[in-house]
Amino acid sequence: MNQPGGSDNWNRRKLLLASATTATALGLGSGAATARTHRSVGRGDPFTLGIASGDPDSEGFVLWTRLAHEPLAEDGRGGMPDRAIDVEWEVAEDERFHRIVRRGTARALPEWGHSVHVELAGLRPGREYFYRFRGCGHLTPTGRTRTAPAAGTVRQPLTVCTASCAAWEHGFYTAYRRIAEEEPDLVLHLGDYIYELGHLQYPLLSGIARSVTGWQARTLAEYRRRYAEYKTDPDLRLAHRTAPWVVIWDDHELDNNWAGQHPELPQPEFDRRRADSFRAYYENMPLRAGNRPRGGDMRLYRRIRWGGLANFHMLDTRQYRDDQACGGLVGPCGAESAPERSITGERQEKWLLDGLRGSHARWDFLGQQVMFAHHDTLDGPLTMTNMDTWDGYTTSRRRITDGWLNAGVRNPVVLTGDIHEHYAADLKRDYADPDSPVVGTELVTTSVTSGGDAEEGEFTGDPDNPHIRFHSGMRGYLRTRIDAERLRADFRVLPYVSRRGAEASTKASFEVDDGVAGLREVAPS
Incomplete structure (x- = not known):
């Protein structure tokens, strides 16, 4: 990986940012201007939603785009004709495409929203690559991606940025631009990429109003339009084409706090709505064909292997979970500890435990959505916990924790989103026992925008949650640097999201040493 400030980084950043500026100049920006200018592309540029790559392995990755002449067309078809369209793609070893290593043509089909998913294989491991698409007489900006290192490789360090919760109505996506400027090797998005709730249902907390699709998404056309609205933002598009993404959903890609077959509130045709939201999610994400939905499933x-350094076990804690205990309200009420309850479902739990037993990686990450550590949200002797988190599935949490302990996992780390706040926590097998040893680490990323601007309060420790080492309510993202000897987590924050241009700073930093469970606070960088 190039060192910050080097000429290669500088040239690449100028190239990527210049492309973003050009796209904005063409009327592909965000905010109120989007509502006025999205039709200005007419039948011209079909790449208004950007390009992306994802799910890298040692031989390749997925390339993605979705064609839309009119991204916010009310029928969800993006102003595209009802026929297949050929899209050319190229992959090169350099930004100028002097050393092209692969090229081909993909078909963008109307039944899949004219999305394109190209799966590359046979490339060299641990290498940086560049890609672009061409179609309808237009050429996309250049995207940067990379392959994972070869199996067993542990000496190639890894930088990962983790993001979650980007309510369009609550602020601008400056955090995505700051992620792009980090030039990470990998971006993990842990859910709530969109919000099905429009600004008419989700109150404006930040005092800005930039939505033109204000009603709740319930149909395929409405979900497609909501993704298109989000993807008109130049900062999001820049982050997508700066690094490969690994994505997983949470609740707002479908319905707030949905659980398995259960919506938050009774509603007709939930099965149809679920299938429509799944289809739109696949159409708009850099996922492999094996992830293509089949109706409401x-x-x-899935598992992303990064040589011998890291495994990322990406979990779905929505689709297979039992309904929230205690009527979906706060607990505990006793039902949350029922032994048969699961947040992952039996098949996914077995898949995870088998993967942990078979892991030879230096670091094993569980990429998932809701807080894993016990979190008492009520001051004083009484306890109050959130039934939508792992606190609502305590025996499920115990089985997973025992699973990595029994497997002898060298360095277990849980990566989490959802809660709109930064947290760093030591994980324990038994949170009721103050002498229970530390058995892992949880790193929770705050939201990109959800919750709007936030002033930082001072965190002086939480006597009700002594295992929680750090907390911040500001917006931002998590930057994690991983090598064979240690992990370093930098909690990056923005002073505001109600307008563009905020600079990112590090609020706190922690390290975890190889083979030593528990967080060690270090000077921020």
């Missing part, structure tokens, strides 16, 4: 849990 879509297997998203």
